[in-house]
Amino acid sequence: MRFVPEQASNFAPEVDYIFYVLLALTIFFTFGVVFAIIYLSVKYRAGSKANRTRPPHHNTALELAWSVIPFLMGVPVFLWSAKLYVEMYSPKNTAGALNISVVGKQRMWHIQHPTGQRENNELHIPVNRDIKLMMISQDVIHSFFIPDFRIKKDVLPEYFSTQWFRATKVGKYHLFCAEYCGTNHSEMIGTVYVMTPEDYQKWLSDTKWGMNKFGRPDTMVEQGEKLFVTRCAGCHGAGKAATAPSLAGLFGKEREMADGRRITADEDYIRRSIYEPDAMVVKGYQNIMPSFKGQIDEQQVFEIIAYINSLSNPQIQAGTTLPTASRKQETKQ
Amino acid sequence: MSIAQKPNYLDSELGIKSWLTTLDHKRIGIMYLLVICVFFIVGGSMAALIRAELLTPKGDLLTSDAYNKAFTIHGVTLVFWVLIPAVPAVLGNFCLPLMIGARDVAFPRLNLLSWYVFTIGGVFGIMAVIFGGIDTGWTFYTPYSTSFSHTSVVLAVTAVFITGFSSIMTGLNFIVTIHKMRAPGMTWFRLPLFVWANYATSLIMVLATPVIAITVFLVGLEKVAHIGIFDPALGGDPILFQHMFWFYSHPAVYIMILPPMGVISEIVACFCRKRIFGYEFVAYSSLAIAIIGFIVWAHHLFTSGLSTYSAMVFSFLTFLVAIPSAVKVFNWTATFYKGEIHFESPMYFAIGFIGLFLIGGLTGLFLASLGTDIHFQDTYFVVAHFHYVMVGSAIMGFLGGLHFWWPKITGKLYAEGLARWAAVIIFLGFNFTFFPQFILGYLGMPRRYHSYSDEFQVLHVCSSLGATVLGFGYILTFCYLLYSVKFGAKAPKNPWGAKGFEWVTDSPPPTDNFDFKPVMREEAYAYKPDYEAPEVVHERA
Ligand SMILES: [Cu+2]
Ligand SMILES: [Cu+2]
Numbered sequence: 001m002r003f004v005p006e007q008a009s010n011f012a013p014e015v016d017y018i019f020y021v022l023l024a025l026t027i028f029f030t031f032g033v034v035f036a037i038i039y040l041s042v043k044y045r046a047g048s049k050a051n052r053t054r055p056p057h058h059n060t061a062l063e064l065a066w067s068v069i070p071f072l073m074g075v076p077v078f079l080w081s082a083k084l085y086v087e088m089y090s091p092k093n094t095a096g097a098l099n100i101s102v103v104g105k106q107r108m109w110h111i112q113h114p115t116g117q118r119e120n121n122e123l124h125i126p127v128n129r130d131i132k133l134m135m136i137s138q139d140v141i142h143s144f145f146i147p148d149f150r151i152k153k154d155v156l157p158e159y160f161s162t163q164w165f166r167a168t169k170v171g172k173y174h175l176f177c178a179e180y181c182g183t184n185h186s187e188m189i190g191t192v193y194v195m196t197p198e199d200y201q202k203w204l205s206d207t208k209w210g211m212n213k214f215g216r217p218d219t220m221v222e223q224g225e226k227l228f229v230t231r232c233a234g235c236h237g238a239g240k241a242a243t244a245p246s247l248a249g250l251f252g253k254e255r256e257m258a259d260g261r262r263i264t265a266d267e268d269y270i271r272r273s274i275y276e277p278d279a280m281v282v283k284g285y286q287n288i289m290p291s292f293k294g295q296i297d298e299q300q301v302f303e304i305i306a307y308i309n310s311l312s313n314p315q316i317q318a319g320t321t322l323p324t325a326s327r328k329q330e331t332k333q
Numbered sequence: 334m335s336i337a338q339k340p341n342y343l344d345s346e347l348g349i350k351s352w353l354t355t356l357d358h359k360r361i362g363i364m365y366l367l368v369i370c371v372f373f374i375v376g377g378s379m380a381a382l383i384r385a386e387l388l389t390p391k392g393d394l395l396t397s398d399a400y401n402k403a404f405t406i407h408g409v410t411l412v413f414w415v416l417i418p419a420v421p422a423v424l425g426n427f428c429l430p431l432m433i434g435a436r437d438v439a440f441p442r443l444n445l446l447s448w449y450v451f452t453i454g455g456v457f458g459i460m461a462v463i464f465g466g467i468d469t470g471w472t473f474y475t476p477y478s479t480s481f482s483h484t485s486v487v488l489a490v491t492a493v494f495i496t497g498f499s500s501i502m503t504g505l506n507f508i509v510t511i512h513k514m515r516a517p518g519m520t521w522f523r524l525p526l527f528v529w530a531n532y533a534t535s536l537i538m539v540l541a542t543p544v545i546a547i548t549v550f551l552v553g554l555e556k557v558a559h560i561g562i563f564d565p566a567l568g569g570d571p572i573l574f575q576h577m578f579w580f581y582s583h584p585a586v587y588i589m590i591l592p593p594m595g596v597i598s599e600i601v602a603c604f605c606r607k608r609i610f611g612y613e614f615v616a617y618s619s620l621a622i623a624i625i626g627f628i629v630w631a632h633h634l635f636t637s638g639l640s641t642y643s644a645m646v647f648s649f650l651t652f653l654v655a656i657p658s659a660v661k662v663f664n665w666t667a668t669f670y671k672g673e674i675h676f677e678s679p680m681y682f683a684i685g686f687i688g689l690f691l692i693g694g695l696t697g698l699f700l701a702s703l704g705t706d707i708h709f710q711d712t713y714f715v716v717a718h719f720h721y722v723m724v725g726s727a728i729m730g731f732l733g734g735l736h737f738w739w740p741k742i743t744g745k746l747y748a749e750g751l752a753r754w755a756a757v758i759i760f761l762g763f764n765f766t767f768f769p770q771f772i773l774g775y776l777g778m779p780r781r782y783h784s785y786s787d788e789f790q791v792l793h794v795c796s797s798l799g800a801t802v803l804g805f806g807y808i809l810t811f812c813y814l815l816y817s818v819k820f821g822a823k824a825p826k827n828p829w830g831a832k833g834f835e836w837v838t839d840s841p842p843p844t845d846n847f848d849f850k851p852v853m854r855e856e857a858y859a860y861k862p863d864y865e866a867p868e869v870v871h872e873r874a
Contacts, residue, residue, distance in 0.1 A: 001788070001791050002776065002788065003772055003775075003776075004775065004776070005775065005776050005777055011704075014704065015704055015705055015707070015708055018702060018704055018705050019699065019705050019708075019775075022698055022699050022702060022705065025695070025698070026692070026695040026696065026698070029659075029691065029695055030691045030692060030695060033662060033663070033666055033687070033691055034688065034691070036666050036669075037666055037669060037684065037687065040666070040669035040670055040672070040674075041669060041674055041676075041684075044605075044669060044670070044671060044672045044673065044674050045674050045676070046606075046673045046674055046675045050671075051671075052671045052672075052673065053671075055607055055670070055671035055672070055861070056610065056667075056670070056671070057608050057610060057611075057612070058610060058611040058612065058613065058614070059610075059611070062667075063611045063614045063660065063663075063664070066659070066660065066663045067614075067656055067657075067659070067660050070655075070656065070659050071652070071653070071656050074652045074655070074698065075652070077652075077698070077702055078648060078649055078652050078701075078702060080704070081648070081702035081703045081704040081705060082644075082645045082648060082649075082703050082704070083704075084703070084704030085635070085641065085644060085645075085648075085703030085704045085706075085707065086641050088704065088707060089641060089707075090641065106481075139476075139481065140474075140476055140477040140480075140481050141474060141476070141477070141571060141637070143636060143710075143711060145711070145777070145779060147708070147712075147776065147777020148777070150707065150708040151707065151708075152636050152707050152708065152710055152711070153636055153707075154636050154637040154638060156565070156571060156572075156637070156638060157476065157565045157566060157571070158565035158566065159565070159638065161638060174777060174786065176777065176779045177779070178636075178710065178711040178712065178779045178780075179474075179711060180401075180470050180474070180477070180711075180780075180781040181477060182401070182468070182477055182481055182482065183397050183398050183401065183468075184397045184783075185397075185401070185781060185782065185783070186392070186397070186779075186781075186782035186783045186784045186785065187397075187784070189786075
């Protein structure tokens, strides 16, 4: 039986350091007080002959000391821990990262790799590579929790959450939903497989994923492109700039709305444009775009976003583990 | 009772009607105690079900839905109808006017009304349990509660909404009572620390409870009318719900723990036969906790989507709020120094309180600290932490107070030896139940799981066995206390040799509390006036 979880991510050792410092403080204060109480209880038990002359009733210096010193002991822990928190929740470190999309829905984690492989309640990742998760829930709030990695992030409906980490140890780990989500919440669990890069490559090239003409499954960008061609290109396609804005180069730009608001075109913006186009009408255009609610699901939104993103960042595919030869160049827009 | 005895508040009027229409704060306190016992039994039996289910990794005893209802009913009933009212509404109601030398609270009718409101809210709560149950967790998180749960959410939030008003009324009553009803000579800095603690608690009740009322009202409205406040699918914001919920529910933790802290101050002073060390620090720390406690709520949202800057601010403030609690512990400990320490049952409970509170409080730092909270949030570590504070400590403090004032309340003495045993059993059983849960949490066991993976079983079994011991301790207490009501020896006025107005009047007190006009002529806790009077000179009002 274990009493400590494994340290299997880049964050785990530091979280544990802070944990042990706090544990030391806890033990120090608990034992200190308990010892003092026992000692004093014995010494000053009723009937003992201890000296009780002029018992003190207060001692401002002493009381200030035991207010201020514990506080000062806490401050470094606070700072250290806050620094770690910022690191854990700021996915800045993501150049070359593997971008994996996660959809939480009541009792299931649905995961898609940029190279197109989809899995449920399992997450296969290569060791020692930054992983960036982009997550959304289809219904209630869930929370993506891998104890051995010390990571946890709530997965909300309607808003993307992100989380990054680097697994540092090959192995099998628990994935839990940590936010109560109703019936069978405790079945919303899965397994994380951390693999060597070679094994991961092998896993990706399994034939069970289906084949396109390149002998591999469609990447997320390719799937997004297909969706785009059938659902969106009628208005957003090449040469239609008068009907609807071109989406090439959109990603990350600041957009001006008809009502004067300025909004950065990030993942949330694109998702919202698809589901609630009325909420944000681009300046200079008619509000004619229909809502795709119920027609395009959260997973497909991820694919469209990947595609739109790839239009501005051609390296988005290079960042994936696609073999270079089969990488497709984007032409359409 | 002998015929020669003068009537007291218990036998001056008889019959159920005389109780249901009483304006006597002492009787109202007892009526609260009865209702609270009912809910304690409901919530406690749910805990028993939960612990039985968790004996095995598979969810084999209850269905998932039944389990979800069990922990929700456990949480909701124990938080709203036991932990929040236990000390203020029972011991506060009974003792506070006595302690300040008043004949009653400032608004006796309001006091009775608040009991009715409390009980009616409780009836709604029971109805929610009977008609469909409720499965949202006591936190009612949206959008699950508003748009997904098929259980009696509306009834449950109505119950919480109604009950909130009783808290507000009690708080208001206490504040006015403490300001206006103190006996001559009872200056602010002569008040017993229990009164200070209840004063600080009342401020929280009056200021924070309206927020939970609004929040659950909106949850009910959203559930019924789908207006789009908290459900993001309707354009609402679930994080807004979490802010509003915790804006009350964090301070509510202090509603649960401050009054027991006040109890501990009384007990420690009495059984050390000594003024509490640093009386002012302890009094002010109650206020500090009440005030800082209002600005830490978002520490429950560190993983839900808070900007990193606000997370830092709330983390820092949470470290800060630990200080006044620590001050209390240090000051109680220092009170032992040069005391004349008597070990009678209330003192057992008080020392047990200090032990549990140390662990409960210090483990809060693991959750205040941002990087570690990410790991611990929503695991058994959190469960263990808050049970140490809200259950271990708070119930220990409540029982300590109940044992301390029991002879005053009932006029009877309970079996002292059994009471000491009960304190020890409860203390050990509690640690046995909840300590393994810290380890479970560190290992990553999420809370509210109905089934779990095999490696957690040993610790869960420990926890369930501990819960059996704990349950036995509670039942034992219940039995000998009840027994004493009928068969206990008659209590003298002041069985512990304690200081304070309540110990000068009869046990049980007469209906209007004192047969004389109480006047405070000394400092609080003047156990050794010859040393103490000259040292502390406060004549502020
Ligand atoms: Cu869940
Ligand atoms: Cu809190």
